[in-house]
Each structure stands twice: as C-alpha cells, then as structure tokens.
Amino acid sequence: MSRGGAVSPAAVRNDAVAVGLPRWTYLPAALAVALLVLPLAALLIKADWAQVPRALVSEESRAALWLSLKCGIAATLLCLLLGTPLAIVLSRGDGAGSRIVRALVTVPLVLPPMVGGIALLYLLGVNGLAGHYLFVWFGARIAFTTIAVVIAETFVALPFLVLTLEGAVRSVGSRYEAVAATLGAGRWTVLRRVTLPLLGPAIATGTALCFARALGEFGATALFAGNAQGVTRTMPLAIYTAFNGAGASTDAAVAMSLLLILLAVAILIWIRPRRSPV
Amino acid sequence: MSIPGADTAKPADPAGRSRPFFAADVLVPRGGFDVELSLTADRGEIIALLGPNGCGKSTTLRAISGLIAPQRAEVELAGRQLAGRQLTGTVTVPPHRRRIGLMGQDPLLFPHLSAIQNIEFGPRSQGVHRETARRTARDWLARLDLAGLADRLPAQLSGGQRQRVALARALAAEPDLLLLDEPLAAADVRTAGEIRQLLREHLRAAEQTTVVVTHEVLDAAVLADRVLVMNAGRIVDAGSTERMLTEPGTEFGAALAGLNLVLGAPSGTSTLRTQDGIELAGIAEQPLTGSAAAGVFPPSAVAVFPADPLHRAGAGSPRNVWAGRVLQAEQGPSAVRLRVSVNDSPIVLAADVTPAAVAALPIEPGADVRVEVKATQVRMFPR
Numbered sequence: 333m334s335r336g337g338a339v340s341p342a343a344v345r346n347d348a349v350a351v352g353l354p355r356w357t358y359l360p361a362a363l364a365v366a367l368l369v370l371p372l373a374a375l376l377i378k379a380d381w382a383q384v385p386r387a388l389v390s391e392e393s394r395a396a397l398w399l400s401l402k403c404g405i406a407a408t409l410l411c412l413l414l415g416t417p418l419a420i421v422l423s424r425g426d427g428a429g430s431r432i433v434r435a436l437v438t439v440p441l442v443l444p445p446m447v448g449g450i451a452l453l454y455l456l457g458v459n460g461l462a463g464h465y466l467f468v469w470f471g472a473r474i475a476f477t478t479i480a481v482v483i484a485e486t487f488v489a490l491p492f493l494v495l496t497l498e499g500a501v502r503s504v505g506s507r508y509e510a511v512a513a514t515l516g517a518g519r520w521t522v523l524r525r526v527t528l529p530l531l532g533p534a535i536a537t538g539t540a541l542c543f544a545r546a547l548g549e550f551g552a553t554a555l556f557a558g559n560a561q562g563v564t565r566t567m568p569l570a571i572y573t574a575f576n577g578a579g580a581s582t583d584a585a586v587a588m589s590l591l592l593i594l595l596a597v598a599i600l601i602w603i604r605p606r607r608s609p610v
Numbered sequence: 611m612s613i614p615g616a617d618t619a620k621p622a623d624p625a626g627r628s629r630p631f632f633a634a635d636v637l638v639p640r641g642g643f644d645v646e647l648s649l650t651a652d653r654g655e656i657i658a659l660l661g662p663n664g665c666g667k668s669t670t671l672r673a674i675s676g677l678i679a680p681q682r683a684e685v686e687l688a689g690r691q692l693a694g695r696q697l698t699g700t701v702t703v704p705p706h707r708r709r710i711g712l713m714g715q716d717p718l719l720f721p722h723l724s725a726i727q728n729i730e731f732g733p734r735s736q737g738v739h740r741e742t743a744r745r746t747a748r749d750w751l752a753r754l755d756l757a758g759l760a761d762r763l764p765a766q767l768s769g770g771q772r773q774r775v776a777l778a779r780a781l782a783a784e785p786d787l788l789l790l791d792e793p794l795a796a797a798d799v800r801t802a803g804e805i806r807q808l809l810r811e812h813l814r815a816a817e818q819t820t821v822v823v824t825h826e827v828l829d830a831a832v833l834a835d836r837v838l839v840m841n842a843g844r845i846v847d848a849g850s851t852e853r854m855l856t857e858p859g860t861e862f863g864a865a866l867a868g869l870n871l872v873l874g875a876p877s878g879t880s881t882l883r884t885q886d887g888i889e890l891a892g893i894a895e896q897p898l899t900g901s902a903a904a905g906v907f908p909p910s911a912v913a914v915f916p917a918d919p920l921h922r923a924g925a926g927s928p929r930n931v932w933a934g935r936v937l938q939a940e941q942g943p944s945a946v947r948l949r950v951s952v953n954d955s956p957i958v959l960a961a962d963v964t965p966a967a968v969a970a971l972p973i974e975p976g977a978d979v980r981v982e983v984k985a986t987q988v989r990m991f992p993r
Contacts, residue, residue, distance in 0.1 A: 514675055514785075516735045522706075
C-alpha cells in the first residue's frame with residue numbers, strides 16, 4: 333500500500349514528514365530499548381511477589397525508606413533554596429566569570445559519585461580542610477551522620493536543578509521583567525511576582541528531577557556518610573547491603589528496588605504535563 | 611534630603627523658571643551610528659517619533675525609560691531629574707521609580723495573571739491598597755469594554771483584547787509619561803484600527819503625556835500633536851502634525867510622511883466638509899462623530915486631468931472631483947509631484963502623476979486642471 337509513492341497515513345496526519353530512514357537503523361534502536369527495558373522487566377518477572385509485602389514492612393526496610401524520604405526531601409529543599417538564586421544569577425551573566433561558574437556547577441554531573449564522596453570527605457571529614465576546624469572549634473562531626481547524607485545528595489542533585497532552571501530563565505527572558513519595572517515594580521516585587529511565577533513549571537520539573545536523583549544517590553553517600561542503619565543507610569545502601577547478604581535478605585533488596593522503580597515512574601509521570609512552555 | 615529615596619526627586623529647577631514637563635537629551639552608541647537627540651513635551655502632549663525601521667526609535671525609548679544605560683542621558687520629567695548630572699554627581703533613577711510607562715507591539719501581559727490582576731499590577735507595585743487597586747482595575751476594564759473578561763488569563767484573550775488589557779495596565783499605573791513603541795505594528799488591520807481609536811480616545815481623556823514611536827504615518831496623523839521625523843539616530847525634521855504631513859521640511863520627511871491631510875467637520879458617517887465648503891468622502895474605520903474630522907490620503911490617490919469645461923466640479927458621478935490649479939511641479943524619483951490648489955481655496959493637495967501622464971497635462975504653474983481623489987483611498991478619522 334505504501335509502495336509506489338502512495339501517501340502513508342502518517343503523512344496524511346502530519347504536513348511535515350521526516351525523510352525516510354534506512355531500515356537498518358531500527359535494529360540498534362530496538363537493541364537500545366531492549367537494553368534499557370529488559371533488566372527492569374526481568375526484575376519485575378523474577379521477583380518473588382509473595383515476599384514483597386513482608387520484605388517491605390521489615391524494620392530494616394522501613395528505616396531505610398523513612399531515612400531516604402527525609403534526606404531526599406531535605407536535600408531537595410536545600411537545592412531549591414540555593415539552586416534557584418544560582419540559576420537566576422547565572423542566567424544574567426554572560427561574562428567569563430559566569431561561564432567558569434557554570435562549568436564548575438556541571439562537574440558533579442559527570443563526576444563518578446564515589447569521587448564526589450571522597451572529595452566531600454577531604455573537605456568535611458574530621459581530618460578534612462574545613463571539617464578539621466569544625467571538629468576542633470565546635471566539636472562538630474559531619475561525615476558519617478545523617479547531615480552528611482543530605483550534603484552528599486545535595487552535591488549530586490544540585491546541578492540538575494540549576495541547569496533545568498537556568499535554561500528556563502533564559503527562555504522566559506527579561507522582557508516581562510522590564511515591563512514590570514516600567515509599571516513601578518521594584519526588584520524584589522519583580523522577582524516575587526513575575527520571575528518566580530514564570531519559572532513555576534521549570535521549578536516543578538527541576539524539583540522532581542532533583543528529588544529522584546537524591547533518592548537514588550549511592551556512591552557519594554556510601555563514602556562520605558557510611559552505611560549505618562537508621563542513620564545513613566538510605567534505600568540504595570540498604571539494597572546494596574541486603575544484596576551482599578548482610579542485614580536483610582535478597583528478597584528485601586528486590587522489594588526495595590521495586591519500590592524505587594515505582595517512585596521513579598511516579599516522578600516521571602508527575603513531571604510530564606508540567607513541561608508546558610510559558 | 612533625609613527621606614530615603616527622595617534624593618531621586620529633587621526639583622529640577624529651583625529657580626522656578628518654566629521648564630518643559632518632559633525633556634530628554636540622550637546619546638546611545640549603536641553599531642553603525644549613534645542615536646543622539648533631544649525631545650521635549652508639554653503636559654498632556656502627544657508626540658510621534660516617526661522614522662524607518664532601525665533608525666533608533668526604540669533605542670531612544672529604552673534610554674528614556676532607563677532600561678538601557680546610555681552613554682549620556684539627561685532626563686527630566688514632571689519636575690524631577692531622572693538622569694543626568696547634578697552638583698553631587700550623576701543621577702540615574704532606576705526604571706521602576708521613573709513613572710515612565712512603556713508599551714510595545716507585543717502586549718507582554720503576565721501569562722500567569724488574569725486580566726484584572728495584570729491591570730492592578732502597577733498600582734499594587736506602587737503600594738496602593740489591595741481594594742483600591744482592584745477598584746481602579748475594574749474601572750479600567752469597564753472603560754475599555756473588558757468588564758466580562760476580568761478573570762480570563764491572557765492565553766484566553768484575543769489579540770485585540772490583549773492589547774486593550776495592556777493599554778489598561780499601562781494607564782492604570784498612572785505614569786507621568788507613556789512611551790508607546792510601535793503599539794500597532796503586530797496587530798492585524800482591523801485590530802490596528804480599533805486600537806488606534808482607543809489610544810486616540812483614552813490618551814486624550816487621561817491627558818496622558820505620550821511619546822509614540824511609529825513608522826506608520828497614519829498613527830502620527832491620528833494620534834499626535836507634534837511629529838518628529840527621525841533617521842539614522844537623529845531628528846531630521848519636527849513640527850506640528852498638520853504641517854509635517856502636508857508640507858514636510860525635508861525630502862526625507864516628505865518621502866516618509868508626504869500625505870494629504872484635509873481637516874473639517876463631519877458631514878456624514880464617512881464624509882467631511884471643510885471651512886471652505888469642500889466636501890471630502892472617504893472610508894471611516896469608525897463612523898465619524900464629534901465636531902472635527904480628518905481625511906488622510908497619499909499623493910498617489912490624487913488623479914489630475916486637463917481641465918474639462920464640460921465637467922463641472924461635483925456634477926459628475928465620481929465623488930471628490932474639484933477644479934484645481936497647478937501651483938508647482940517637481941520631478942521625484944519615479945513620479946512628478948504636483949501641488950494643486952482646490953476650488954481656489956487655501957487647500958493644497960500633493961499629487962503624484964506618472965511622467966507619461968505629465969506629457970498630456972498642462973503642468974506649468976497656474977494651469978487649470980481637474981482633480982479627482984478616489985474615496986476608497988481616503989481614510990477618515992474623528993479628531
């Protein structure tokens with residue numbers, strides 16, 4: 333039917349039809365999908381579903397889940413509080429300074445999280461650059477506490493928020509802000525009543541991404557915060573521990589993995605309709 | 611001055627000499643040329659800044675409103691110095707304290723606020739009480755026929771309605787000076803006519819001092835008391851709207867403006883009668899009302915024929931036919947421009963005729979001719 337130049341249904345619906353692809357491109361594309369989807373499918377199929385509820389209500393699991401949520405929310409709030417102003421400031425700057433800062437902010441995105449954990453230890457560990465003085469002067473220990481979990485999660489999640497927001501600030505542009513100023517609105521009013529509301533959808537997206545990243549954080553947390561149940565053992569750490577045979581069973585690891593998948597999917601669904609352009 | 615913020619509001623002229631309500635002198639370097647000009651306006655006066663695209667009109671407005679930092683700027687408005695040199699140093703009042711409104715071709719309504727919230731944004735930002743601001747906004751909605759649309763978001767309004775809300779928002783902020791940057795450039799023909807009419811009514815009614823930037827002669831003809839013609843960053847010609855349209859002082863102004871303008875009193879919904887009893891018919895965007903009207907038409911709409919003794923003025927079927935006399939003929943780039951008096955009245959029309967037509971015409975000064983103007987090309991406005 334589509335041979336001999338007949339118009340395909342897709343062409344009828346859409347005026348712009350992409351130039352046809354060589355057939356062979358579909359093979360690697362299908363492999364890519366398989367690579368991404370099959371492991372999750374295997375997990376869902378092989379899971380011992382009868383054990384899941386029991387595994388999830390075990391004390392070990394509940395402690396990990398609760399700690400993950402607490403730390404994830406705290407890290408996300410911290411990201412919003414620090415990242416939103418940073419994104420706005422970065423979007424205003426075109427100089428070398430802001431280019432350098434932007435590059436530095438992106439580093440944690442490409443850094444292995446383990447390396448981030450080591451770096452955090454070198455700064456805030458008891459023998460660290462700043463941690464030493466915090467300990468000597470105030471007796472404060474940060475590494476291997478719940479606070480360390482929050483800091484590690486913030487460290488890896490913050491770039492997601494900043495980059496999401498900075499793009500949005502640039503596309504919203506300063507034209508609305510200029511109008512607001514000519515109507516007599518001072519800088520604070522412009523920020524509060526124009527800039528931030530216009531960034532609403534991007535803030536929602538950035539927050540969700542940030543939270544998802546914080547929930548899944550493993551490497552930096554493991555090195556900088558350790559793996560103490562109820563204190564620093566978040567879900568990913570609990571899964572790792574359980575899978576290695578210590579603490580809970582493999583069943584618990586699988587059950588918590590399923591829960592994390594569920595959360596991730598829920599977050600993705602929540603983001604989608606908020607992508608509307610301003 | 612001990613009041614915070616009051617340092618920006620020193621009287622500009624302690625001696626009390628009469629100063630213009632608004633005076634600006636700006637210099638903004640741009641690629642290719644500098645924008646360097648001076649403007650003044652009296653209270654309630656409407657000034658048109660007319661010029662081709664890219665001549666620096668918008669730059670001028672942005673410099674006056676403080677949205678860009680010019681190399682040099684002296685701005686005085688309503689007795690306050692907004693920018694410029696003082697004994698104590700250079701003053702630069704930030705845009706939000708200048709009381710200068712700016713409205714462009716894009717209405718730029720805040721997309722997350724309803725129509726009424728957009729309108730009350732100005733008063734609220736200036737610290738007006740919530741309820742007072744709401745009353746002001748309702749008042750403006752009613753004045754601009756938007757009463758039923760108060761709670762609509764901008765995305766739910768038509769283009770014309772958005773322009774109305776933008777105008778209401780600009781006026782509700784009660785600026786000392788309103789800058790309009792090509793307010794009609796993005797509107798379709800029908801909306802443009804409607805907005806032009808609204809501007810004409812409400813700017814006058816509010817006695818709003820206004821600078822309107824446009825490349826459309828019609829806007830200047832309908833809205834402005836005074837026209838400044840701008841080219842490549844400089845003002846090249848200036849004068850009353852009437853004079854600028856009918857006898858531009860420069861060739862550039864003539865090429866840009868060069869319209870015929872006939873003033874009179876409405877004698878029908880789309881006709882007017884001049885003091886000398888000449889009847890002009892045209893097309894009116896809105897039926898003519900009131901005591902004054904203007905008809906505007908390009909020289910190309912004026913046809914000139916050899917005087918025909920059999921054809922008495924006004925006797926034939928075409929309207930706008932008069933006996934005329936050639937006063938002057940001038941070779942233009944593509945046509946010959948004649949200046950023709952009509953029915954021995956003081957009214958002088960510019961007419962462009964092709965060189966071919968000239969060959970058949972007696973165009974020496976003093977020659978008698980017959981003048982016809984196509985009614986479909988005459989645009990009529992109340993004034």
